[in-house]
Amino acid sequence: MPEAAGLFGLGRSRLGTAPHPELADPVSNGVDRWLERRVGAVTARVPFRRWRLARLARRIDAMAPDYADIDDEALRAAAFALRPRLLARRGGIEPVLEAFAIVREASDRVLGKRQYRVQIMGALALYEGRLIEMATGEGKTLTGLPAATVAALSGDPVHVVTVNDYLAGRDADELRGVFEFFGLTVGVIDSDMDTADRQRAYRADVTFLSNNNLTFDYLRDRVGLRRGGSGSRLRAQALTTDHGRQPLMLRGLAFAIVDEADSVFVDEARTPLILSSTADDPELERLYQQALDLGRVLLEGRDFELDSMRRMITLTPAGKAIVASAAASLEGLWSIRKAREELVQQALSALHLFHSGHEYIVEDGEIRIVDEFTGRTMPDRSWQGGLHQIIEVKEGLAVTGRKETLARITYQRFFRRYVRLSGMTGTGVELSGEFLETYGLGTVRIPTHRKRRRRHVSTRFCKTNSKRWSMVAQAAASRHAAGQPVLIGTRSVEASEEAAKALSRLGLDVAVLNARQTADEADVVARAGQSGRITVATNIAGRGTDISLGEGVREAGGLHVILTEFHESARIDRQLYGRSGRQGDPGTTQAIVSLEDDLFTRFAPRLTRLVRATRVPGGASLLRRLAQRRAEAEHATTRREQTALDKKLERALAFAGAIE
Known part of the structure; x- marks a missing residue:
């Protein structure tokens, strides 16, 4: 159960009741949350924390000569000599600074990479439990x-948490040598691992994994706790049994570094994580087919209302009457008014709100949900309430069993349980208030190592999609002829394929990276900065990837990025632009979008129609800002409602045990 942390969030956080370290859920009120939002927004923008970190980084710089001339054994011995003080949390900041200087020297020897002063500033902030904003390409x-x-x-x-298995494995492989230099073990969690391998990976000193694997493994542990007894009982078992055979996978929530933190903490936080089992019911396929058949004859405006902005469908009185009339000759759930109406609304959602190539793809005879923020598929995720099965029927696939919830938790509740939490992102200051309010994380903006040389060329608004793709192809051809590599960013699989077709019509070779084509992801990204390359990618190339420039590309102007559709959050647009002009390299960016894009028609339909009909100066730019502001406000409301619902469910179900 949650425990209060004190009036206005003051006072020490309390430990939870799990057998391993984690914090109890904090309790706050409206005043606390209002204050935290304001304080978080202000402190992220004032330079005091940054100045302090710079002073500490200079002290670490001054220690460098002490370790530069000693051999590897002496360097390891110096680190081990600090461990008692680090373990006991004694000595204030001094042993931490010494340890950072030693690790920096080891990084230089093992990897050939020495952290710049700004990177040391960021590392110190992470160690202290803060969220850092570092510009893309600064080496997070x-x-x-x-x-x-x-x-x-x-x-x-x-x-060390990141957004997918590929990045977790890549980062572990890149950094493993430094950890092993100090005798530390490294584990990597992959989605295909069995329980025994996961337990071994979690027993490592440092574990690299995706946010989905981490949270679902935590839920599995919580289900095991419910079945196996109380936390006290499991602690007693841990003292009397072989530690190599732990009943739980995780060793607690002591310290986490979350990469791409805005994606994990914000973009993915709109949906709760639900651990479920499958219950087979052969009658369900017929039920879903009946719902789809009925949904196809209902007319928008007369029988149902479609709210594009909130992605909701509501039956009108006329629609409810048609459903009731059709249900009179059917059996089972059709005799229950609320059940049949919800079933038809799900069928209408499957028909009008969920489309192949956008929200999902069909792969290997299965529905694979596409993460709109990363562009990757999520094979182990499914929609609830029968929606997933209805979409399977719509696509003519075998129907999977109905899902029954075993446990659920939101990212907001889960990550707040870490004793020490930190995060890294390229775009965080605009969300600093929410980070402090929801996760207790103060935000620090870290300066760049070199002056940024990226230049935004233009933003063009086209009236139609076809005109947009034509202009994108022409712009790419022009940059290609000048020797610049081109990266074209799209929001969906379908859009990436449309862009590729437009480029092919001009005789241009193009590499496509989307949810259907990920096998050669690392190779495609590695070559995207070579002269003459044109790469079309969904958001799959927007985070965590580093595009190195080939020979002669800097002289030609660097990587040219074309954004083809504004995202619902301006942060994600910045992530795409950030593929260009990294670490002081030259680069250019450009936006070529259509007024038919979902962002405009969904969140600002009236202004979109006005802009299409008239040529008001600045109207299109105003449209973008308004639409993105409305989208971000809507998503923020959804996240707050999800957190409130989570707490409400916990109170309602407390008599039967926690919902996790």
Whole structure:
């Protein structure tokens, strides 16, 4: 159960009742949340924390000569000599600074990469439990290394969390040598691992994994706790049994570094994580087919209302009457008014709101949900309430069993349970108030190592989709002829394929990276900065990837990025632009979008019609700002409602045990 942290969020956080370290859920009120939003927004924009971090980084710089001339054994011995002080949390900041200087030297020797002063500033902020904003291309992976290493030397199980298995494995492979230099073990969690392999990976000093794997493994542990007894009982078992055979996978929530934190904490936080089992019912396929058949004869405006902005469908009185009339000759759930109406509304959602190539793809005879923020498929995820099965029927696929919920939790509740939480992102300051309110994370903006040389060329608004793709192809051809590599960003699989067709009509070779084509992802991304390359990608190339420039590309102007559709959050647009002009390299960006795009028609339909009909100066730019502001406000409301619902469910179901 949650425990209060004190009036206005003051006072020490309390430990939870799990057998391993984690915090109890905090309790706050409206005043607390209002204050935290304002304080978080203000402190992220004032430079005081940044100044302090710069002073500490200079002290670490001054220690560098002490370790530069000693051999590897002496460097390891110096780190081990600090461990008692780090473990006991004694000595204030001094042993931490010494440890950071040692890890920096080891990084230089093992990887050939030495953290810049700004990266050390970021690492210190992570170690202290803050969220850092670093511009894209500033080396967040290398920045997290000292924080993770020193935390592991301090005895904390460290979780380095990123958005997918590929990035988790890549980062672990890149940094493993430094951890092993200090005798620390490294584990990597992959989605295909069995329970025994997962337990071994979690027993490592530092574990790299995706946010989905982490949270679902936590839920599985909580289900095991419910079945196996109380936390006290499991703690007693841990003292009397072989520690190599732990009944739980995780060793607690001691310290986490979350990469792409805005994606995990915000974009993916609109949907709760639900651990479910499958219950087979052969009658369901016939039920879903009946619902689809009925949904296809209902007319928008007369029988149902479609709210595009909230992605909701509501039956009108006329529609309810038609459903009731059709249900009179059917059996089972059709005799229950609320059940049949919800079933038909799900069928209408499947028909009008969920489309192949956008929200999902069909692959290997299965529906694979496409994450709109990363562009990747989520094979183990499914929609609830029968929607997933209705879409399977719509696509003519075998119907999977109905899902029964075993446990659920939101990202907001889960990550707040870490004893020490930190995060890295390229776009975080605009969300700093929400980060403090929801996760207790203060935000620090880290300066760039070199001056940014990226230049935005233009933003063009086209009246139609076909005109947009024609202009995109022409712009790409022009940059291609000048020797610049081109990266074209799209929001959906379907859009990426339309862009590729437009380029092919001009005789241009193009590499496509989307949810259907990910096998050669690393190779495609690695080549995207080579002269003459044109790459079309969904958001799959928008985060965590580093595009290195080929020979002669800097002289030609660097990588040229074309954004073809504005996202519902301007942060994600910035992520795409950030593929260009990294680490002081030259680069250019351009936006070529259509007024038929979903962002405009869904969140600002009236202004969109006005802009299409007239040529008001600045009207299109105003349209973009208004539509994105409305989209972000709607998503923020959804996240708050999800958190409130989570707490309400916990109170309602407390008599039967926690919902997790």
